[in-house]
Amino acid sequence: MTExxxxxxxxxxxxxWSYAKSHYKLVxxxxxxxFDIIVVGAGLAGASAAASFGELGYNVKCFVFHDSPRRxxxxxxxxxxxxxxxYQNDGDSIYRLFYDTVKGGDYRSRExxxxxxxxxxxxIIDQAVAQGVPFAREYGGLLENRSFGGVQVSRTFYARGQTxxxxxxxxxxxxxxxxxxxxxxxxxxxxxxxxxxxxxxxKGIITRNLVTGAIEAHSGDTVVLATGxxxxxxxxxxxxxxxxxxxxxxxxxxGAYFANPCFTQIHPTCIPQTGEYQSKLTLMSESLRNDGRIxxxxxxxxxxxxxxxxxxxxxxxxxxxxxSFGNLAPRDIASRAAKEVCDDGRxxxxxxxxxxxxFADAIKRLGRSTIEERYGNLFEMYHDITAEDPxxxxxxxxxxxxxxxxxxxxxxxxxSTIPGLFVLxxxxxxxxxxxxxxxxxxxxxxxxxxxVITATIANYLADKMGKRVAADRQEFKQAKAxxxxxxxxxxxxxxxxxxxxxxxxxxxxxxxxxxxxxxAESLKKARVEVRALRDxxxxxxxxxxxxxxxxxxxxxxxRVADFFELAELMxxxxxxxxxxxxxxxxxxxxxxDGEALRNDDKFLYVSAWEFTGDGSEPRLHKEPLHYEEVKxxxxxxx
Amino acid sequence: MNLKLHVWRQAxxxxxxxxxxxxxxxxxxxxxxLEMLDIVNEQLIEKGEEPIHFExxxxxxxxxxxxxxxxxxxxxxxxxxATCQLHMRHFSDGDxxxxxxxxxxAFPVIKDxxxxxxxxxxxxxxGGFISVNTGNAPEANDTPISKAIQExxxxxxxxxxxxxxxxxxxxxxxxLFTAAKVSHLGLLPQGQPERYTRVLRMVEVMEQYxxxxxxxxxxxxxxxxxxxxxxxxxxxxxxxxxRFKAR
Numbered sequence: 001m002t003e004x005x006x007x008x009x010x011x012x013x014x015x016x017w018s019y020a021k022s023h024y025k026l027v028x029x030x031x032x033x034x035f036d037i038i039v040v041g042a043g044l045a046g047a048s049a050a051a052s053f054g055e056l057g058y059n060v061k062c063f064v065f066h067d068s069p070r071r072x073x074x075x076x077x078x079x080x081x082x083x084x085x086x087y088q089n090d091g092d093s094i095y096r097l098f099y100d101t102v103k104g105g106d107y108r109s110r111e112x113x114x115x116x117x118x119x120x121x122x123x124i125i126d127q128a129v130a131q132g133v134p135f136a137r138e139y140g141g142l143l144e145n146r147s148f149g150g151v152q153v154s155r156t157f158y159a160r161g162q163t164x165x166x167x168x169x170x171x172x173x174x175x176x177x178x179x180x181x182x183x184x185x186x187x188x189x190x191x192x193x194x195x196x197x198x199x200x201x202x203k204g205i206i207t208r209n210l211v212t213g214a215i216e217a218h219s220g221d222t223v224v225l226a227t228g229x230x231x232x233x234x235x236x237x238x239x240x241x242x243x244x245x246x247x248x249x250x251x252x253x254x255g256a257y258f259a260n261p262c263f264t265q266i267h268p269t270c271i272p273q274t275g276e277y278q279s280k281l282t283l284m285s286e287s288l289r290n291d292g293r294i295x296x297x298x299x300x301x302x303x304x305x306x307x308x309x310x311x312x313x314x315x316x317x318x319x320x321x322x323x324s325f326g327n328l329a330p331r332d333i334a335s336r337a338a339k340e341v342c343d344d345g346r347x348x349x350x351x352x353x354x355x356x357x358x359f360a361d362a363i364k365r366l367g368r369s370t371i372e373e374r375y376g377n378l379f380e381m382y383h384d385i386t387a388e389d390p391x392x393x394x395x396x397x398x399x400x401x402x403x404x405x406x407x408x409x410x411x412x413x414x415x416s417t418i419p420g421l422f423v424l425x426x427x428x429x430x431x432x433x434x435x436x437x438x439x440x441x442x443x444x445x446x447x448x449x450x451x452v453i454t455a456t457i458a459n460y461l462a463d464k465m466g467k468r469v470a471a472d473r474q475e476f477k478q479a480k481a482x483x484x485x486x487x488x489x490x491x492x493x494x495x496x497x498x499x500x501x502x503x504x505x506x507x508x509x510x511x512x513x514x515x516x517x518x519x520a521e522s523l524k525k526a527r528v529e530v531r532a533l534r535d536x537x538x539x540x541x542x543x544x545x546x547x548x549x550x551x552x553x554x555x556x557x558x559r560v561a562d563f564f565e566l567a568e569l570m571x572x573x574x575x576x577x578x579x580x581x582x583x584x585x586x587x588x589x590x591x592x593d594g595e596a597l598r599n600d601d602k603f604l605y606v607s608a609w610e611f612t613g614d615g616s617e618p619r620l621h622k623e624p625l626h627y628e629e630v631k632x633x634x635x636x637x638x
Numbered sequence: 639m640n641l642k643l644h645v646w647r648q649a650x651x652x653x654x655x656x657x658x659x660x661x662x663x664x665x666x667x668x669x670x671x672l673e674m675l676d677i678v679n680e681q682l683i684e685k686g687e688e689p690i691h692f693e694x695x696x697x698x699x700x701x702x703x704x705x706x707x708x709x710x711x712x713x714x715x716x717x718x719x720a721t722c723q724l725h726m727r728h729f730s731d732g733d734x735x736x737x738x739x740x741x742x743x744a745f746p747v748i749k750d751x752x753x754x755x756x757x758x759x760x761x762x763x764x765g766g767f768i769s770v771n772t773g774n775a776p777e778a779n780d781t782p783i784s785k786a787i788q789e790x791x792x793x794x795x796x797x798x799x800x801x802x803x804x805x806x807x808x809x810x811x812x813x814l815f816t817a818a819k820v821s822h823l824g825l826l827p828q829g830q831p832e833r834y835t836r837v838l839r840m841v842e843v844m845e846q847y848x849x850x851x852x853x854x855x856x857x858x859x860x861x862x863x864x865x866x867x868x869x870x871x872x873x874x875x876x877x878x879x880x881r882f883k884a885r
Binding site (some may be wrong): 048051052055066067068070071072073075076085087123125126127128129130131132134135136137138139140141142143159160162165166169172173174176177179180188211240241242274275277278279280282283381384385386387450451454496498500501542544545549550552553 | 649650666668669670672673676677679680683684686687688689691693694695696697698699700701702703719723725727748749752754755756758759762763764766767768769770771772773774775776777778779781782783784785788789791792795796798799822823826828829
């Protein structure tokens with residue numbers, strides 16, 4: 001085991017980023033065009049990075065598996081983006097956003113990174129508005145804000161319930177402009193299937209053209225992964241169907257350490273599952289908790305319709321347990337509380353796995369039209385899916401996998417343990433500790449893409465001129481052969497079961513044993529089950545068609561194969577972390593009233609796992625966390 | 639419920655396509671249209687037949703990936719919704735459903751129900767942006783924007799680039815798509831400096847790929863975001879002004 005160095009700049013926390021920017025090496029403007037940067041993914045982080053690189057004058061190649069860079073799952077983010085503008089005069093500041101994020105993450109994030117994120121948050125809003133992002137406004141024409149979970153100020157900027165869409169379109173439009181200018185070459189319908197490391201540095205990728213099936217090598221001076229999170233390891237999650245871990249998992253297998261894989265966020269407000277055929281779970285934005293009140297019947301097994309349950313027989317459990325934050329308690333706490341009341345037999349709806357999110361009081365107080373203006377499209381989506389009218393009856397909600405705080409380990413400059421491999425957005429692990437606060441994912445993706453990577457990549461490239469390797473070198477040939485071989489094995493299994501049937505079974509194992517509550521026993525059991533299922537997968541999976549045409553089963557098959565391996569690492573990491581913190585709840589470690597019980601003496605570190613070969617145990621490395629600004633304390637939202 | 643499907647199958651853009659009949663049995667009315675196709679696909683795989691290829695991703699009606707002609711209507715009979723948000727409760731037991739890819743000259747078929755919509759991105763590349771480099775932005779609240787203007791711009795900005803407007807149009811026109819972007823940016827103060835060059839360039843590229851608008855209004859009727867054709871009138875006005883300015 002080695003201790004990892006995050007390369008945090010010296011000086012007081014408020015000066016670290018400006019110190020770093022003033023001291024990073026630069027690439028002069030006429031030399032930038034001599035560098036090729038490969039960007040994989042075009043969500044908020046990837047699109048903003050690719051566009052900004054193009055503006056600076058680099059040559060950019062951007063790869064997405066969608067037909068257009070505008071389809072990435074960032075587009076589905078609903079509620080908003082945080083920024084420490086303090087427009088509301090309610091006591092917000094950069095320091096407070098930093099503090100809230102560190103506390104919300106249950107003291108498992110890196111102070112230096114989080115402070116930088118809070119600093120950059122204000123620039124993101126300026127950038128987005130200049131691009132034409134139509135954020136909500138007050139009648140006077142100035143920007144409006146709302147509240148999100150885990151904080152006591154209103155710092156969330158939003159565009160109806162489609163903030164992710166509008167921010168992504170801002171970045172997408174900037175990217176399209178660079179494509180038109182010839183600074184960015186776009187590769188739509190290309191999926192990255194392998195990373196190429198040469199001379200100890202990331203020098204390229206292997207892709208599959210999803211239309212022709214061609215396997216191609218692409219070389220560059222550096223590789224930037226912005227490929228999102230891995231919640232789909234649970235099969236049912238709020239992620240898009242194609243969201244997957246393949247890019248980061250391939251990088252892990254080539255030497256990038258994987259950090260905190262067990263930190264996975266379960267979002268408290270999603271539409272509950274209705275049947276086995278269900279393909280995904282739909283999120284209902286956290287912003288709804290500004291006006292909605294969460295409750296269950298006080299009586300176990302109370303089957304009466306919600307409107308027939310009188311006020312005195314309802315348990316508004318979040319307001320009762322966390323009076324100072326109420327319905328806006330952070331996600332991990334709200335999710336666990338929902339699970340607790342359902343485990344207690346007081347859940348509602350099919351199978352008793354649901355709680356009410358009730359707008360009756362808000363409609364009475366504010367009128368239907370205000371609620372319509374704030375949440376109209378969410379209410380409509382709920383109605384489309386459930387055929388119930390949330391203006392009349394309370395919504396039914398239940399927690400679902402939503403976001404992964406874990407990801408590839410990166411230092412302060414967003415570089416992984418493979419030199420020249422940078423990782424942005426949800427794909428890295430850096431800023432949210434053990435639990436992410438609402439409206440912070442958009443902030444991180446854009447901070448990484450617009451502002452951080454543009455400064456740090458020059459620091460890496462400055463002395464790399466002319467050191468690109470040709471795409472016909474042995475390392476590329478070998479990586480290409482590995483990809484070919486893997487696809488052939490999947491096609492050759494010719495088994496009896498579909499990819500989806502395996503994926504669903506894997507998801508079930510992970511949800512039951514490595515989901516909202518984990519124990520040593522459940523994790524050991526899950527690991528054995530995942531391995532056994534993985535072995536069966538390679539023998540029994542049925543992938544029809546061939547590799548030389550569009551083949552959606554083959555695409556899925558490769559992604560699910562990687563989910564199997566990641567699932568095992570998640571169990572190993574969760575087993576190793578013998579404490580509860582944030583989203584990671586080990587039932588053995590809890591306070592008498594059921595809250596997460598951290599162990600700062602033993603686990604005040606980031607776990608970073610090194611791949612040591614198939615069938616061999618991954619090696620644990622630690623990055624100790626140092627808290628100089630924020631005092632470690634038991635997180636309380638009471 | 640039990641349904642009979644007639645689905646367009648086409649192995650590749652270059653090959654002949656045809657309708658193939660499938661039975662979709664025991665479908666829950668709470669399943670989405672795409673989940674119904676998932677079920678059919680699982681059965682096809684079991685039988686050793688290649689599954690029906692269709693594009694989809696977020697399944698929340700926002701990414702714009704999915705889309706098919708369902709009984710001749712883009713995104714199906716419900717209106718104001720993308721295919722992924724159409725649920726089977728809007729059909730009846732015993733229904734026959736005809737499922738086809740987007741029909742438009744500009745969108746060639748790639749496989750089965752998947753088409754190539756890349757000409758839409760070409761229109762955006764022509765000018766569907768505000769030219770502001772990262773880091774150049776002024777303080778956000780320096781430019782107040784009236785709530786009415788911001789809401790109006792947002793009505794246009796909601797477009798998900800699914801291509802339903804083009805697919806439904808008898809002329810295969812992309813006016814609604816183009817007008818939505820022209821209007822989103824042209825309504826806002828930030829978009830003014832490029833307002834007239836933008837509309838000229840975008841319309842020029844649009845006309846290279848797509849048919850002409852003759853105001854059938856079919857686009858508006860199928861748009862999952864219910865974007866109004868008033869934006870087309872707005873784009874036309876801007877275009878005329880731009881032509882005069884350019885003389």
